[in-house]
Every structure is written in structure tokens, then in C-alpha cells.
Amino acid sequence: MRGREVGDGAAARLHLVDGVALLRPDEQVFQAMLNGWRNQQLARNLAFSTIEQRERTVRAFVDYTNAFPWDWTPQFADEWFADLRAIRHCARSTLRSYQDALRSFGDYVTSSAYEWPAECERRFGTFPVPVIHDGNAAVHVQEIEASPTKRAFTVEELQAFFDYADDQVLKARGAGRKGWLPAFRDATLFKSAYAYGLRRNEARMLDTVDFGRNPHEPKFGEFGRVRVRFGKAKKGSPPKQRTVMTVVPLWSVLVVQEWVETVRPLLAVEGNSALWPSERGPRIGLARIDRRFATYRDALGLDPGLDFHSLRRSYATYLIEDGYDPLFVQFQLGHEHASTTSLYTCVSSDFRVRTMRRALGQAVNAALNVKGSI
Known part of the structure; x- marks a missing residue:
């Protein structure tokens, strides 16, 4: 036929x-x-x-x-x-x-x-018609629509979270359980995501070869920068790539270095280049990352509004508070527009008070200088 x-x-x-x-x-x-x-x-x-x-x-x-x-x-x-x-x-x-x-x-x-x-x-005997039209379609009127509960960590919360993650490694290892290796991996992953301001999938998709030297900061050795190859993509485009420079204190480099050189070889199979290998596969899954994060957060009684992305919010916030140029922070985060970066910064009240006092002090000094010259 x-x-x-x-x-x-x-x-x-x-x-x-x-x-x-x-x-x-x-x-x-x-x-x-x-x-x-x-x-x-x-x-x-x-x-x-x-x-x-x-x-x-x-x-x-x-x-x-x-x-x-x-x-x-x-x-x-x-x-x-x-x-x-x-x-x-x-x-x-x-x-x-x-x-x-x-x-x-x-x-x-x-x-x-x-x-x-x-x-x-x-x-x-009938035909399709559009069911979504301008009259019933939601309008995207704001640049960001995240829940108001989402925020950055405070310094104290971040320290408590990292300390708790480290404690789980020590407890598991002290009890002779193999679970200390995944616990070590996840603790290092969380710290690295904060240290480089990474999104969840950006951190997950890192390979060991993505780290490299920064000739302008030799103190960081082989971990002076990281190449993010799976950044957030626009529709119809491949993943957006960027290079993030190591700027946080030296502890972040030491943590990653210990993982790569000492602990990771005990978990990864030969030929697997993933920075965060899984116990059952080549790379840790997003669901596993979310579960571990939520478990630690809830165990500490922290705000449910804190999620993995809060590590990235904290990174942006602390860079701004430490006086880094906003344009540099924008490049580090991989944002196309400065307005997007501004949405990630949740500067503390102490920072605002210091900024206000500095501005008022400059204004008073200027007024006194003018008065003294009359």
C-alpha cells in the first residue's frame, strides 16, 4: 500500500x-x-x-x-x-x-x-485554539519574584552552618562509618559554593580541572580562580561561561585543596573528573544536595527561607560590604546587568550604619571646613 x-x-x-x-x-x-x-x-x-x-x-x-x-x-x-x-x-x-x-x-x-x-x-470536526492569551496570562512585572522569605545568611548563621557540617564529618568518621566521605564532600561543596558565589548546578558541574592559578595572586596557588562552564543559560543558548577569581580568605583554598588532593581520591573512581563524585554515580545529584542542605539547616533551627542560593546571596553581600567594586561583583556572579546584582545584595544593618556615619562625617567635616574658611 x-x-x-x-x-x-x-x-x-x-x-x-x-x-x-x-x-x-x-x-x-x-x-x-x-x-x-x-x-x-x-x-x-x-x-x-x-x-x-x-x-x-x-x-x-x-x-x-x-x-x-x-x-x-x-x-x-x-x-x-x-x-x-x-x-x-x-x-x-x-x-x-x-x-x-x-x-x-x-x-x-x-x-x-x-x-x-x-x-x-x-x-x-473541530480544531485547536489558543488557550493562553493576553487576557489570562500572568504578567512578569518584576525583575525578581522570589519569595520575600529568601535571604542571605548572617555571619553567625553561616559560621554555625559550616561548623555543623564539619561536625557531621567528625561524628561519622569517629564512629567508623563510611558516610564520612559523602559528608566531607557535601561540607566542602557548600563552602566552595559560598567562596565563589556559585549557583547550585554551577557548583555541581565543576570538574577538578576547572581550577587554575591567578598570576596576580600567587598565594592561592593552583586555586586562584575557577572556570564555571555550566552557568545559567538564556533560552536557546548554550551554558554561559565565566571565570571567578578567588577573593575570600585563604581558608576557602585550603578546604578545596584538602578535598582534591587528600579526600576525593578515596571516593572517586579512576577516570572520573567530577569535583563532587557520587557514591553510586559519576556526579552528585541536585536532589541530594538539596536534602543535605535542608537537613543541616533544619537541625540548626535556621530560617526556612535560607536555601542553597542563600550561599550565593551571602557571597554578593559580603563582597559589597568588604568594599569590592560593584562591577567586579557583577562579573564574579556572571550577571549581565548591574540591576540583577543589586537584587542579590542584602547588606547588614551594621554596614548601613557605618555607611551612614561615614557619609554624615564627611558632610560635617565639609561644613566645618567651609565655616573655618569664612
């Missing part, structure tokens, strides 16, 4: 056979839509993780509505997002990402370029 192809190549190349009906036309057409949409997103150079997350969102919407795209209406979307907000209390950023996924999928299946409207009308 001769095959017939529906739509063009970008329409998922849904192959039909003349004279033979699809066994489950609704499910098969929907899957073909997803396949074509995936190809379209790959052509746009979007990350695989983004594409997979979007597909999960569309499938979740199908499960909620018990309907396929050619039967969707905007009211279905309104009800779903009302449920997500009122019942499940999803974050604003999460809802907007879901809406972006549905809008992108809707743009694909309603486009005449891919011929899905005509195909659906022929098969099901």
Missing part, C-alpha cells in the same frame, strides 16, 4: 496508510503533535530539559481537562490555573512557566504552517 504523509516535515511526520484507520486516532494525533513540537523546539536550540518540562506540562493539562488540544478552550486553562493557585499554592514563577509552555504549544498546533488545524477538523 502507498503511504500518505500528513502535513509537512515539521508536523511530526505523522505517517498514515491509505485505507487504514488509526487504531487510537486521538492519542496518536496528540503524540504526533508533541513530536512535531519537540522538533520545532530543538530547531530553536532550546535545552532538552526545557523541552521535557514543557511536554510534562502539556500532558498534565490533558490529564486535568480529560480533553485533547482540539477540544481545549481558554476556560479550561482558567480553571486549571485557578486550581494551581488556590489549592496547590504554586509559586508565581511556576504558574508563568506552565502558561509559557501552553502558549508555545498552542502557537505550534494552531499555526497554518504545520497544518494541524486542517487535519484536526478533518478527523475530529
